[in-house]
Amino acid sequence: MGYVPKRKRYHLDFTGTDLDGLEVTLHGLSIGEFLEIQKLRGLENGDADDSDSLVKQFADHLVAWNVTTEDGTPVEPTLAAVAGQDIDFVLTIINAWIRALTGVSVPLENGSTSGQQSPEELIATESLSPSLAS
Numbered sequence: 464m465g466y467v468p469k470r471k472r473y474h475l476d477f478t479g480t481d482l483d484g485l486e487v488t489l490h491g492l493s494i495g496e497f498l499e500i501q502k503l504r505g506l507e508n509g510d511a512d513d514s515d516s517l518v519k520q521f522a523d524h525l526v527a528w529n530v531t532t533e534d535g536t537p538v539e540p541t542l543a544a545v546a547g548q549d550i551d552f553v554l555t556i557i558n559a560w561i562r563a564l565t566g567v568s569v570p571l572e573n574g575s576t577s578g579q580q581s582p583e584e585l586i587a588t589e590s591l592s593p594s595l596a597s
Contacts, residue, residue, distance in 0.1 A: 472526060473563045475556065482555065488526040489560050496520060497564065500557075518545060521557050 471491035477483060492500065503517040522542035530538040530548070538544045545553060 473560060475559050475563060477559070482552075485529065485556075487528040487556055487560075489521075490524040490526060492520075492524065492564060496524075500561065517557065518542070518553065521545065521553065521560070524560075 473489050473491060475485075475487040475489070477485040477487075500517065500520055503520070519542060522540070522545040525540040525545065528538070528540055530544075532538060538548075
């Protein structure tokens with residue numbers, strides 16, 4: 464019997480950002496899906512079909528989120544519910560998801576309060592002596 468890889472899930476936590484308190488869980492992507500999303504992310508140069516595809520890919524992989532309406536009613540993680548959200552909100556989540564998928568760490572908009580400076584001291588460097596420089 465062969466090996467069946469487990470489908471990875473990504474839990475996005477927006478603590479310390481403008482979306483503090485938001486939690487989102489998404490499935491990972493296949494290589495083909497990832498490449499397609501990378502092409503679709505340039506919404507400012509894309510057309511309506513590209514935007515539709517990007518939002519659909521996101522909604523298809525959305526497992527759970529803690530989004531509610533103003534009266535406290537939970538917003539289901541469905542394409543229809545995603546389509547009713549603010550574009551900046553959804554694009555921020557999509558960008559965080561892509562960063563999680565690729566392991567790319569980029570500075571947060573408001574700066575991060577988590578993490579700490581490296582405990583290692585910087586190693587001083589000096590110029591090579593003339594005899595070693597050649």
